[in-house]
Amino acid sequence: MTDSPTSARRRTLSALIHSSGFLAVCIMVTNVATYGFQIIAARILGPGQYGGVASMMSLLLVVGVVQLGMQATASRRVTDTPGEERAIERTVLRATYRAAIVVGVVMLAASPLVWRGLRLDSIYPALLVAVCAVPLTIMGGQAGVLQGERRWLGLAMVYLALGIPRVLVATAAMWVRPTEGAAMAGVALAQFAPAVVGWWVLRRRTSSAEEPGPIKPVVVEMLHGSFALLAFFALSNVDILIARNVLSDHVSGLYAGGLILTKAVLFLPQFVVIIAFPSMSAEASRRSALLKSLALVAGLGVCAIAGSWLLSWLAMIFIGGPDYAEIEGLLWVFAILGTVLSVLQLLVYSVLARRSRLSAYLLWIAVAAVIALGAIQTSADGLVWAVLSVDATLVAVLLSVTFWRLAQPSHRS
Structure with missing residues (x-):
């Protein structure tokens, strides 16, 4: 008995969206969306206000090395310990949440320096940079787990949530009020989207019966990677x-x-x-x-x-x-x-x-x-x-x- 053409098409589509090729397309879409946000912000805000937004986005790239370091650490540890993925996942996520809190507190303490150093209109946008740092770091650990397990569809969803909401939410905020503060408020709100998607994808993966390991080795490896x-x-x-x-x-x-x-x-x-x-x-x-x-x-x-x-x-x-x-x-x-x-x-x-x-x-x-x-x-x-x-x-x-x-x-x- 052969499958119907509809069943065959569904299997083909399912295989496609679970493939690494689909992930590659989603990453490209995210990159285009990120570039699009810069173009839109430059046009809506003008040179005066956009200069502050561009400088804060560059600062987020620097802060993002912690996220990238955590992602690399999580991916390598999951790959290196086959059969222990869920225990490693719990350990990595515990380390990720603590790292996110530390990064957020550090950026919060540094917000007066960011305000003065980047010559922002007020301290409010600098505080929003600290807010952005928390979900950005959390996303790193989540993406690393999905990457190490080669769960390309889940990882693709996280990357799409990183790029598309930023364009939509931040653009709407800038249309309402074309200021650097409104732009960063939109960016901060949108930054929670990939962390929420990552939590949703991983929500059923952990079990209280699986004891997590010590987080110190994870943090040490993350720091070396971030370096x-x-x-x-x-x-x-x-x-x-x-x-x-x-x-x-x-x-x-x-x-x-x-x-x-x-x-x-x-x-x-x-x-x-x-x-x-x-x-x-x-x-x-x-x-x-x-x-x-x-x-x-x-x-x-x-x-x-x-x-x-x-x-x-x-x-x-x-x-x-x-x-x-x-x-x-x-x-x-x-x-x-x-x-x-x-x-x-x-x-x-x-x-x-x-x-x-x-x-x-x-x-x-x-x-x-x-x-x-x-x-x-x-x-x-x-x-x-x-x-x-x-x-x-x-x-x-x-x-x-x-x-x-x-x-x-x-x-x-």
């Missing part, structure tokens, strides 16, 4: 700060326009890292997973570089139009920089997957090298080539160290 991720974040963003200090306002603005393409190429293969990380955490599959991921990330990068070379006029539309025409000839270099950073991001997560610690210090050495070389540059092309040379050297070193360590009996460095 490496913070270094990567610093390396991928320090050049714009250098540009603002060593180049003229006009030239630094051109450089910032080129970095729009760099960031687009960097985040394009983000789904590869998320899907591959559990396999990179398992000793039996980490080498093959890394090789396949490197090939895919490099392939996407080559396509982006070729596109920026052959269709530079099209890329200019997204970068800013005729006002940035002087940078058009360098777009392919910015695309190369984005490709190198995307490979570097994959290698950083490979380091986290095998709990390597020494390699993280190489990232901070590279940050220092970029600052030193960037400080003596006098043009946009000189700065981008200096940054690219340091990043490419770091990638070569990390590739060598990574594959050498993978060939050893013990993979921890």
